Amino acid sequence: MSDIAVTNASHAKVCRDGALPQQVSTDTLRKTIAATSQAELKLELVNATEQRAAPVVTYYGLSFRIAQKAELKRVEEAFREILVSEAITRNSIGSFLADKRTQGPGREYASGLADYCLGIIIKERPDGESLTTPFSRYRELYGRALDTLKDFPRPLARLITCIIRFSLNHFENGGERTGYWELDLAIELLSNPGSASLARPHESVTRRPVCPIDHGTGRMLELSKHLTAQPRWSPILDDECRTLAQSDLLDVTDHQKALAIWAASAWRLGSTECALEPLTQIAEIYPFSRWASKYLEQAST
Structure with missing residues (x-):
């Protein structure tokens, strides 16, 4: 209820689900709105603070469909x-x-x-x-x-x-x-x-599927898991990443992730030369450009 505020109003009239309107204070209006989960409210906010001026009335319609x-x-x-x-x-x-x-x-x-x-x-x-x-x-x-x-x-x-x-x-x-x-x-x-250094879960931990994931996204998750577990870089890993990054079956967003995972993993394992190819391709692609361009600058100095 603290997120609800009523300003520039002296009182209000509330019509709930087509019933007759009732005049309420602004504090009661706040409580009414906060407590409503399923209803149609028609509101009249009345500003009658000036004694010699006509009240200013504004009208609102609020529809609440809040699932429990x-x-x-x-x-x-x-x-x-x-x-x-x-x-x-x-x-x-x-x-x-x-x-x-x-x-x-x-x-x-x-x-x-x-x-x-x-x-x-x-x-x-x-x-x-x-x-x-x-x-x-x-x-x-x-x-x-x-x-x-x-x-x-x-x-x-x-x-x-x-x-x-x-x-x-x-x-x-x-x-x-x-x-x-x-x-x-x-x-x-x-x-x-x-x-990137999250502790791996214990193999004995039981896991159950809770939602489906598209195969392209799933493949990128597998790639990042596989590469972050490697103790060193090699041309075989280069070839694996290049194949995914150029696959006709993956969407462009997955191509970009494959390049970024390739670049980040090769760089982390100290293979700067192998990181240059993917870094060059993502240096101008947001959001990977935030770190890829910096890595390229470091490699060229």
Whole structure:
């Protein structure tokens, strides 16, 4: 409630879900708004502080559709059963959105999860799906999912938003921990190569899938994990990175990540000469240019 403020008003009138309007104080109005999760409010803010002047009245309409924790958990249960445990298809996405657990106040949350999964299909383009949607539209779907899910304070939503940002090469929030070790390592490596040193999880720790990841993004996570575990650099690692960076099956954002992981890993292992090829290609590409250009300058001095 401390985030809600009513200014330039002496009192207000509130109409809830079409009922008769009631006059309330500004403090009561703040409490009413803070306590509302499902309602349509029509407000009249009245400023009648000047005795000899006509009151100034402004009108607002507020629509509240705030899902409760239990409703969001039901959406996540349906997500886990339909889109995590089984293969992702357009039919399974439709089944998820039609599930009774994804209706009502949790619908927006479910739509964000569905957009993310549809973006995976568009990006991967599996043989079983007859797709006419352009490949590039996966970015639009990822972006729409990000805009929706970033407003939900749920661990699953936070994880998927971090995956989307990583996939789209948005590292403005570098250093944020998700609990998904490979993702945290890759984000740190590509945000600040000189500080990427996360402790590896114990092999005995049981892990379970909580959300799907497109194969291109997954391949980049595997590459960063593989290269940061190497004690030295060699031409074989150069060839592995070059092959991925030039693959026709990967999106341009994954090409850029492959080059950045290549450059950062070779540099960290002291192979400056091997780092020059990928550094040159990403020195003008944001956000990798923030450190790649500096490394190039150091190599030339």
